[in-house]
Amino acid sequence: MGTATIKKELIKILGEKKVLTDDLDLMYYSYDSSFLTRLEPSNPDAVVIPASTEDVQKTVRFAYENNINIIPRGAGTGETGGCIAVNGGIVLDLSAWDEIVEIDAENMQVIVRPGVIHANLNEQLAKFNLFFPPDPGSSKMCTIGGMVANNASGLRAVKYWSTEPYVLGLEVVMPNGDIIITGGMKARTIKNVSGLNLTKLMVGSEGTLGIITQIRLRCFPVPKARGIAMAVFDNLDDAPATVLDVYQNGVLPSGIEILDSSAIKAVNEFKPEINLPEAEAILLFEVDGNPPSVEYEGEIIRNVAVKRARSFEWSTDKKRMAELWEGRSITATAAARVRPDGSRIFAGEDISVPLSKVADTLRAIRNLGEKYGIRVVNYGHIGDGNVHTAPVINPENPDEVEKVLQLVHEIHLLAIEVGGTTTGEHGVGAVRRCYAEAEHGKAVEYMRKIKEACDPKGIMNPGKVF
Ligand SMILES: Cc1cc2nc3c(=O)[nH]c(=O)nc-3n(C[C@H](O)[C@H](O)[C@H](O)COP(=O)(O)OP(=O)(O)OC[C@H]3O[C@@H](n4cnc5c(N)ncnc54)[C@H](O)[C@@H]3O)c2cc1C
Helix, strand or coil: CCHHHHHHHHHHHHCHHHEECCHHHHHHCCCCCCHHHHHCCCCCCEEECCCCHHHHHHHHHHHHHCCCCEEEECCCCCCCCCCCCCCCCEEEECCCCCCEEEEEHHHCEEEECCCCEHHHHHHHHHCCCEECCCCCCCCCCCEHHHHHHHCCCCCCHHHHCCCHHHEEEEEEECCCCCEEEECCCCCCCCCCCCCCCHHHHHCCCCCCCCEEEEEEEECEECCCEEEEEEEEECCCCHHHHHHHHHHHCCCCCCEEEEEEHHHHHHHHHHCHHHCCCCCCEEEEEEEEECHHHHHHHHHHHHHHHCCCCCEEEEECCHHHHHHHHHHHHCHHHHHHCCCCCCEECCCCCCEECCHHHHHHHHHHHHHHHHHHCCEEEEEEEHHHCEEEEEEEECCCCHHHHHHHHHHHHHHHHHHHHCCCECCCCCCCCCCCHHHHHHHHCCHHHHHHHHHHHHCCCCCECCCCCC
């Protein structure tokens, strides 16, 4: 079916207000936050903005009957081209469907539509002294639907893990238009082992198996106290060794972040008044819980860290905690500014490696940067081995683009070689699917079988994941 007919039919089914067909509108949907879409933006044939499960179902049924691709989209903050119509089709923009259906505080859970923004949800939950712990850097922009589809996490994954354990149930529109409820039709329980776990299957499926139209999430009580520690190291290997030592002393912080020398330099160049100590690495620990336990754990971290660190500071004072954390909170912005004629690109940005390999990996990335003559800023969630690399290039320079793509490829291969993964939290999308066999071997065959069972016509977000 041609683009003009698709547009006409969609307007007939859903009405003009819910269908975008202008070239300018479609261009907006040709990008997400990935470098891929900067290089190769890809317009959909049309965009549908649904306001109900029925709208989604009608769109999907039409697509199914006419073999048209369907691509779900949240806020488009993904770094992988995941919500892009790489082979044409209809984009379903779920970001406007942002209803918090029910905060079931009695049962420590919340039911939302997919377009709810992460930060907004936590603002509402705070009124009930509850929160949804996964904490992506994109919290003020990304949708809960996008987080579930990507199994997103962030700074606090070391203690609170990713989105997946919080998802208790879903409503999903399958590629043929069927509507299913995972986690039980009437269940409002925290535990439920009845049936095959389709909820888990959907979480992290990146829009390749169905469209998530409603989400039931488990919430946690808001911790009463926090503390922040900063430790400065002259030897890179001492940073992961300290993290391990902290764990072995029985402390599981809610966040452990690393800035290596490249990130420290970038922060100081961008905001000299922060004046981070020049060092091989800085570790930031966040501890949360009740006040006595936070102090107790802070003391253990101090005792462990001073064995190797050049300096150490601990604080539970709100203002001082914000100051200690400031360098980390502006690292991504600082990385984007290290070259006046350059930009930080989102590619190869999300490898995750075993804790024992973090120092070697950072050194190897430094060498790769030198090999290709590209400045790379490294930081990340060292507590779970998630290293964010920020290569900075002039994207208008084809030579630099070619080099950075090779650099990124080598970073991905490095992650696999050291027993890690090409993506700790951002997902596979269109940009990392070429590593599927290398990462999963024969399991990819079974992933494809599951995909075929759910989506026999292959219309649901094709060209992604495997
Ligand atoms: C500055 C910045 C910081 C970031 N920090 C983090 C971080 O700390 N941790 C982290 O994990 N990620 C991070 N990200 C990546 C991104 O924000 C997350 O992956 C987020 O979950 C994507 O949500 P979204 O609503 O933007 O989804 P989109 O980008 O719109 O879509 C992402 C994927 O989900 C699918 N999808 C979206 N909605 C649905 C739905 N309702 N049903 C089925 N499939 C759907 C899409 O098809 C696509 O494959 C960051 C991104 C930026 C730009």
